[in-house]
Amino acid sequence: MANQSDGKPTLRTTKHSRRAFLRLSAWTAAGISFSRDLSWALPKSSLSPQSNRKKVTVLGAGLAGLSAAWELRRAGHNVTILEAQLRPGGRVHTIREGLSDGLYAEAGAGRIPRTHNVTREWVKYFGLELEPFYPTEASQIALLNGRRFKIPPNGDADISGAAFTPHERKIGLLNLDDHYYGDLTKKIGGEIRRDWPSSIAKLADITMADLLRQKGASDEAIRYMLLGFEDDAALDFIRDSVNHHDLSKIKGGNDQLPRAFAAKLSDVIRYGCAVEQIERRENSVQIAYRRAGMLDHVEAEAVVCTIPFGVLRKIPITPEWSPEKRKVIDNLYYGPAERNTYQVSTRYWESEGLNGFGSSDKGFEIWHSTHGKPGRRGVLQAFAYESYAAELDQLSEGDRWDRVIHDMDEVHPGLQPHLETIITKSWTNDPWQRGGYVVYHVGQQNWYPDVCRREGRICFAGEHASGWPGWMQGAITSGIKAAKEITAELV
Numbered sequence: 001m002a003n004q005s006d007g008k009p010t011l012r013t014t015k016h017s018r019r020a021f022l023r024l025s026a027w028t029a030a031g032i033s034f035s036r037d038l039s040w041a042l043p044k045s046s047l048s049p050q051s052n053r054k055k056v057t058v059l060g061a062g063l064a065g066l067s068a069a070w071e072l073r074r075a076g077h078n079v080t081i082l083e084a085q086l087r088p089g090g091r092v093h094t095i096r097e098g099l100s101d102g103l104y105a106e107a108g109a110g111r112i113p114r115t116h117n118v119t120r121e122w123v124k125y126f127g128l129e130l131e132p133f134y135p136t137e138a139s140q141i142a143l144l145n146g147r148r149f150k151i152p153p154n155g156d157a158d159i160s161g162a163a164f165t166p167h168e169r170k171i172g173l174l175n176l177d178d179h180y181y182g183d184l185t186k187k188i189g190g191e192i193r194r195d196w197p198s199s200i201a202k203l204a205d206i207t208m209a210d211l212l213r214q215k216g217a218s219d220e221a222i223r224y225m226l227l228g229f230e231d232d233a234a235l236d237f238i239r240d241s242v243n244h245h246d247l248s249k250i251k252g253g254n255d256q257l258p259r260a261f262a263a264k265l266s267d268v269i270r271y272g273c274a275v276e277q278i279e280r281r282e283n284s285v286q287i288a289y290r291r292a293g294m295l296d297h298v299e300a301e302a303v304v305c306t307i308p309f310g311v312l313r314k315i316p317i318t319p320e321w322s323p324e325k326r327k328v329i330d331n332l333y334y335g336p337a338e339r340n341t342y343q344v345s346t347r348y349w350e351s352e353g354l355n356g357f358g359s360s361d362k363g364f365e366i367w368h369s370t371h372g373k374p375g376r377r378g379v380l381q382a383f384a385y386e387s388y389a390a391e392l393d394q395l396s397e398g399d400r401w402d403r404v405i406h407d408m409d410e411v412h413p414g415l416q417p418h419l420e421t422i423i424t425k426s427w428t429n430d431p432w433q434r435g436g437y438v439v440y441h442v443g444q445q446n447w448y449p450d451v452c453r454r455e456g457r458i459c460f461a462g463e464h465a466s467g468w469p470g471w472m473q474g475a476i477t478s479g480i481k482a483a484k485e486i487t488a489e490l491v
């Protein structure tokens, strides 16, 4: 709410971006229930052993491939996973190397929402512990049009001087999302559905920025609410925003989740095996892969393909994919995402009463990975996305460092004297990813069934082929679903 008592408009929110915000608005506080039954994807629900066992090859050892292999093996199938890299987990990757004092930080998946019960149950199953992602004490910074707004724990901040409309000032920034699209979040929910009514489905045909404009939002409010995600289809933006509350992380690093799966599957994973060609035969699929420079083959009766479409589009296949599948493989949009991790000798921002978190309207949010951890050395991360990340991806290392140091310094001034290293992870420049995660742009939401649909003996899994694109829960559920599809339809 706006605090008018001292005549100043107030900012009552803590973090505000599409991919991570501590939203204290009414619709979150009211709670959104996810009643869809996902018990089939929980650890206790496994397939009963099949008498007709098949030889199944899984492409990729990210969470989708690992969960698919897990379920397939429990059903008694003969499973092999081909993974191009020498580690499991794909986009769940905790940076440890290159940081001092045993510090770590996430290069990819960072947060687990309270509502992602499938992810949380698997975390529990493997004996891992969750801890809060965001602090509840000290202030954070929001950089808007070059100005720093300090946001205290109670959310009240002086935003006089920012170019909001008088009405937006009156309702307060905390309530902007709720004011402009809170009613829609309740109708849309956090998962893609095929049965949205037409009044909701039509939101796939308009950008979020245009929807907000139609609803009377000022340019300043749009910039503040969207932080770089202006081109997202409104439907996708709002659906995804529902997932961004009550966020946790795995104590000790999120990579422990895929590593726990992989430890149990180590006899079926072949690391360093990059799939180069797929050939569909009458009763089998032949996969050609390169390992240690040599070409090898594996033949399977069924395949689970979790390779991100940005990579899959370059892999030759015979006979050709169906036209519908080819269209989505070639055109599905992966949002650029880059994470810059800064190790500093001291948590210098604390002297200003800050918790290290923040955001910049240039298109990044700031995480503080060492928050609540002992020691004076600290790790900040800039999570850059969309056009800002795409610009950084094009720069040489020297130019990128200059730019990211400058832009981080605007939010937390005083970085340079304390800076010990920067580690950059660009998901677009990663040859095994070619992008961060799927974001549906205008007119693309109806591609979803074609993304997921089986092509003969090849089933599809991965965050892209799930109701939760861009989330670990999407990867896990899609993997288990593909395993069930193989047993139900191909055995």
Ligand SMILES: Cc1cc2nc3c(=O)[nH]c(=O)nc-3n(C[C@H](O)[C@H](O)[C@H](O)COP(=O)(O)OP(=O)(O)OC[C@H]3O[C@@H](n4cnc5c(N)ncnc54)[C@H](O)[C@@H]3O)c2cc1C
Residues within 6 Å of the ligand: 059, 060, 061, 062, 063, 064, 065, 082, 083, 084, 085, 088, 089, 090, 091, 092, 107, 108, 109, 110, 111, 112, 273, 274, 275, 276, 306, 307, 308, 311, 337, 338, 339, 427, 431, 432, 433, 435, 436, 437, 461, 462, 463, 464, 469, 470, 471, 472, 473, 474, 475
């Ligand atoms: C920057 C970023 C932030 C994120 N934040 C969150 C978050 O806060 N919370 C959350 O839940 N999720 C988050 N996610 C999403 C989450 O990481 C993904 O949804 C999930 O990890 C995807 O799993 P996957 O198995 O579908 O794909 P991947 O993890 O990408 O696995 C695919 C695997 O295929 C392999 N591969 C690729 N090409 C080949 C080939 N030719 N041959 C063999 N193997 C190949 C890759 O090496 C990889 O291991 C984030 C992702 C990114 C990038």
